[in-house]
Amino acid sequence: MALTGLEIYKLLPRTNCKECGQPTCLAFAMQLAAGKASLEKCPYVTEETKEALGAASAPPIALVKVGVGEGVLEVGNETVLFRHDKRFEHPTGIAIAVPDNLGPEELGARVEAINGLNFDRVGQMHSVDLVALENVSGDVAAFAKAAKLVGEKTSLALILISEDPKAMEEALKETAGAKPLLYAATSENYEKMAALAKQHDTALAVKGQNLDTLADLVAKVTAAGVKQLVLDTGAREANQVLGDQTQLRRQALKRFRPFGYPSITFAKSPDPVARVVEAGVHIAKYAGIVVLDTVDRAEILPLVTLRLNIYTDPQKPIAVEPKVYEIGAATGNSPLYVTTNFSLSYFCVAGDVEASRVPGYILTVDTDGTSVLTAWAAGKFTPEKIAAALSESGAADKVAHRKVIIPGGVAVLSGKLQELSGWEVLVGPRESAGIPAFLKQFWS
C-alpha cells in the first residue's frame, strides 16, 4: 500500500528546515503522499527512509514502453480506479490489426490507412498508436516477411502477434530495432518467448486463460528476468473483460505484484458498432492497449474522442485565455457575447456564433475555467467581474455600440451589471444553440 502523509512524515527529519521548498516537513510529506513532490527535494533523508519510501512509492502499475523514436507508446503508471480521484495518466494505446496473409500491396495499403488515422481536434492531432501484425497464416516465413514490410512502412509502434516462438524469432530479426511488443507468452511457450524478449530488450505480453493462470505465468516470466510486461487475462466477452480489467486495476493498486503491469484487450467483434462500443468500455475501464480490426475512420473518430475525454485531467479545468475573441470578420457594429473562460463554454458559443453567420466578439471572463452556471454558483461570474472584464479587456475599443449579450442562465445578473458597467445588457439564450434565433429577434 502507498504510505499516507503521516506515515511519510514519521520518516522525515522533522526539522522543518524548508529546503525542500515546503514550509514544514509535514507539508512536504503531504505533497509526497499526493505524488506532487519527489523525495530528492529533501537533502536530509536517510538511506533507510529512501528505501522504505522508494518501495512504497514505486508506481503500483509499471510504466511500459513499446516502440522507439516518435512512435514510442508509454502505458501504465496508473494510480487510481476513478479518474476523479486524481487522473488517468497514460491514454490507452489504440492498435489496429493487420493479418500477415495479405499480398504485399494490400498489406502496404492497410498500413498506409493506419498511418493516416489522425484526427484534428481543436488544433491537436489525435491518432492511433500501434500496428498489430497477426500471424494468421501460421507460416514462419510469411510472418517475418510481413513484419519487415510493416516495419518499413510505419513509424507507429508494433505488436507482433504469434504464439509460435519460431515465427516470433524470425520476425524479430526484421523488426527488433523497432522494439515491438511481443504477443504473447503462454503456458506452452513462455520460456522461449521470455528469452526472446530478454535478448531483444522488448516488452512481452503474457496471456493467461483467466486471472489465476495469468498470475502464475507472470511469476514465471518475471523469474526469467523480463520486466516490461503487458497483461492479457484471456477474456474476450464484454462482461468478462470489464470484470477482469477491474480486477487487474484493483489488485495492482492493492500492490498485488503479479498484476502491476498495464493490460491489453481485444475488441474484434465483426459488428462495427459492437466493437467500437466495447473498445470504448476498455478505454474507460483501464485497458493499457486495445486492439481493433478496422481502419474505418467513422469508427476510429469516436474512440480517439472518447479517449481524449476520459484521459483529460479532471483537476485541471481546461481554460481558454480570458480575452476578447473575434469570430469572423467582426466590425464595430458586431454583437458582443460574454461567457466564461471554460474551454467548452467558449467553444460552444464560438461554434454557434459561427453557425449564426453573423460575425461577433466573445469576451471570456476568467472564472478559473469553470462553466457559466458553476462559476455563477461559486461567485466567480458576478456583475463585478464581468464589468471589470468589459473595461479591462479593451472590448469598448472593438465595438462602437455599448450592448453586451449575457448567457440566459444568468439573467439575474443583468440589472446589476447594467448599473456597474453602464452597458446595455441583453439576456441571450440559455443554450448557445439558441444564438442564431436570438440574433434574428434581438439584433439588427
Add this chain to the structure above:
Amino acid sequence: MAVTIAKERWSSKCLEVALGSGPKQIKVGGETTLPFLHFEGETPNAPVVALEIFDAQPQEWPDFLSSVYEGVLGDPAAWAKKCVEYGADLVALHLSRTHPDQGDASPEDAAAVAADVAAAIDVPLIVLGCGVDEKDAAVLPEVANALAGKNCLLGCASQENYKSIVAGCIAGGHAVIASSPLDINLAKQLNILITEMNLETDRIIIDPSIGGLGYGLEYAYSIIERMRTGALMGDKMLAMPVVLLVGQEAWKTKEAKTPDTPDWGEQRKRAILWEVATATSLIHAGGHIAVVRHPESLKHIKEHIAKMMKPQAY
C-alpha cells in the same frame, strides 16, 4: 496461484424507481455495486433505453434519421407507437412546441398531446418540457394532471421551477426528473429541496446535464461515477437513478451533422456511433435510462446492455 477476487464492501445501494404500470412497468436502479460488476453485488434491473419523439415535425434532421419515422413525424401518438414497435423500453415525448420561440403552445394544448401519446402506448412515458423554466413550470403540472395515475416521468425540474412541477407530480402520481448543471452539489441540493416537498426519494430521477462525446462527456462521466459511489456509500440524496438525455446532445454535434467526408467517413455510421458511444460510456459510469433518437442506436445499446448483464466467471 488462486487470486482472491477484490470486492468492495458497499454499505448501501441505489434507489429503485418504478415507472409506468401494468405488464410493461419498468424498474430502474436498486444496484448494490458499480455498473455490471456482478461478482460484487446485485444489479436487479438492467439499464433501459427510451426513444425520443417530438410534438412538432423536427427540423434539420438528416434523412437517415427522419426516414425511419416516415409517415409518423407529424403525429406524436403514431410516432410513439412506432417507437414501441422498434423495441423502446420507454418513450420520451419532448414538448418542443411549447417553447416561446417555437410556437408557444399552451399548457392545455401540450397536455392534450401528452394524453394522446400516453393512450397510444403501453410502455412508460417520459414527458420533457421545452427547457424554459417558467414555461415548463406552467406546462408540466397541466401534463401531470392529464396523465394522472399513469406513473409517468416528468421533467426537467430545475432549481428555478421545481416547486410547481413537483407539486404536479405529487398530485398526479408521477416521478420527476431533477436537473442540475453538471455539479454534484447542486444536484444533491435540488434533491433535498424536492424531498422537502414530501415527494418520496424513489420518485426522483437525476439529470446531471450530460455533454455529448467530445463535448464535455467527461464531466458527466465523473459526476455520475461519484453519484454512484456516493449512493453505495449511503448518501441517500445521490442514490436516485440517473437519466441520460443523449439524443439532444449527440445529434447537435458537428460529428453527427457533417455529411460523408473522406476524413470522417460515412455520416450515418458516424452519427449513430456518436449516439451509441455517448450512451454506453455514461451507462458504464452509472447511468440508468438513456434517451436516444435512432432506433438503430436503441438496438445496439440494448444488445450491449444484454451482454453486460451476464455474470462474470469467478
